[in-house]
Amino acid sequence: MYRSRTDKLTGFRVYKDAEAVAEAVADYLFDRINACVIEKDICHVLLPGGTTPARCMDLLAEKPLSWDRIHWYPGDERCYPKGHAERNDVMIYQHLFSRPDSVVENFHPIPAELGAEQAADKYRAFFDHIRSIDIAVLGMGEDGHTASLFPGNPALDSNDSIVAVHDSPKPPDDRVSFGLQTLRYAGESILIATGSNKREAIAKLESGEPIPVTMIEPDVCFLDTAAAGQLS
Numbered sequence: 675m676y677r678s679r680t681d682k683l684t685g686f687r688v689y690k691d692a693e694a695v696a697e698a699v700a701d702y703l704f705d706r707i708n709a710c711v712i713e714k715d716i717c718h719v720l721l722p723g724g725t726t727p728a729r730c731m732d733l734l735a736e737k738p739l740s741w742d743r744i745h746w747y748p749g750d751e752r753c754y755p756k757g758h759a760e761r762n763d764v765m766i767y768q769h770l771f772s773r774p775d776s777v778v779e780n781f782h783p784i785p786a787e788l789g790a791e792q793a794a795d796k797y798r799a800f801f802d803h804i805r806s807i808d809i810a811v812l813g814m815g816e817d818g819h820t821a822s823l824f825p826g827n828p829a830l831d832s833n834d835s836i837v838a839v840h841d842s843p844k845p846p847d848d849r850v851s852f853g854l855q856t857l858r859y860a861g862e863s864i865l866i867a868t869g870s871n872k873r874e875a876i877a878k879l880e881s882g883e884p885i886p887v888t889m890i891e892p893d894v895c896f897l898d899t900a901a902a903g904q905l906s
Contacts, residue, residue, distance in 0.1 A: 686895045688902045692726045692868040695896050700733035710808050711743045720747045722813035723762040726868045731769035741777040750822035750851035751784035790838035790848040798836040810860035814867045818875040818885025822851035825885055857890045865892040873903040
């Protein structure tokens, strides 16, 4: 049975390196997506950017998914023109939809080329008919941000499902992101973090410090040994 939010699976899973993390996440997602499709006949999956998630998508793309029953969403998008190499949707198209049987029409990119405010309004109007994400796959920055929800940024305080983000500490300045409450109430949330530069943020997550990723309360965290550091 597909696990509900009240039946939480918590904890850290540590693997030797980023490749092992990608393999473990791909296997885990395949099982969880199948369970959701069996339970609901549909599955809504949120995806992150990043190198390790990209490798995970390569591996997931090779699995016999029920592509026509799965809908995919980028967790955030950078306000660059369509087709820009640093857009998350470009990465997702390249790595996840590489098989002829994949259903690219079930991927729903954020129209960030319209600018943060207009894109957030348009995507929110679309997503609010869907209402919730079944499985949210999240990355994390060195400062503990996830999607484009940065520490201290006003977008973190919004209750909107989709938020405009301005003054990002990383380029570009303007972005669009799924909001904190949408991520918190996903059916299941999975965090991927690799590399020693994530170690401090993971320690803060373990101790419960109020960085954005802690506020989401991920259900399970997939780490490599470099990111895990000296977890208790």
